[in-house]
Amino acid sequence: MSLFATMPSHSSYLFMARPLWFLSLCFMISSSSAQGPPSPGYYPSSKINSISFLQGFRNLWGPQHQRADQGSIALSLDKSSGSGFKSLHSYRSGYFGAAIKLQPGYTAGVITSFYLSNNEDYPGNHDEIDIEFLGTTTDKPYTLQTNVYITGSGDSNIIGREMRFHLWFDPTQDYHRYAVLWGPSEIIFLVDDVPIRRYPRKSDSTFPLRPMHVYGSIWDASSWATEDGKYKADYHYQPFIGRYTDFKLGGCAADGSASCRPPSASPYSSGGLSQQQYSAMAWVQGNYMVYNYCRDPKRDHTLTPEC
16 A cells, blocks of 8 residues: 555454465475575566666655665655655556665664555546555564555555565565566566466456556555554654665556557466466465455455455
């Protein structure tokens, strides 16, 4: 979720039951969690050229809290303001990624994000695809939250589709690549080219179909970001900084050719994931997924029929 919407409190992070096919895949994977995920065998980011920040984006808000350097951008949050950027173009599908490095130490209440949204075009009735890093206390890891909102489900009556993960590395020590591949039939979330989540188009009503811009931001979400708002942003630790570089925008522009097709997430031109990619994703979800909205007994699943 972006700064444009507020998020209701949900239950604590839960490790939910998995279907048998998923458990079978996990059993087949021999890599231990200490070794990182098995190779996905295909690397979508290698098919997309890198661009600098100014080639693809502009300031959206908080320009005094942005520092550009050789194609990269650093966003900062202090007690006075956060900051955000926006892509120059709107897209109807594509691969959208950046290498991001997070702030170490106490970051509770702080959200660092990279996401797609059309909130400015459809205020109160927008779509959104989120990659959000939920800040944390010094004794706990960051949580990576993925989310999808459709036609206003992120507005007044919020219906989130959150899946949350811890990471198999320290995201504060180096840059790692985070990306969304949004196609006509599925959305794939990737970390260092490893698929961590696949959100299929099961119906038009549960899938974002309208063009969106790409955004990045850092902001104070103390009301919900860290353990449902238990821990707040502490500005004794300011400034909080999110660093972005190596941007990749391989998308079909909203005003571009109707024949444009987004890059494939896999070796198959028709889309979908390979068995090797499914195995890598199963490893991540089996070892590092900490919340799945579809497995949350406190949620009203009549509102999320795709579950």
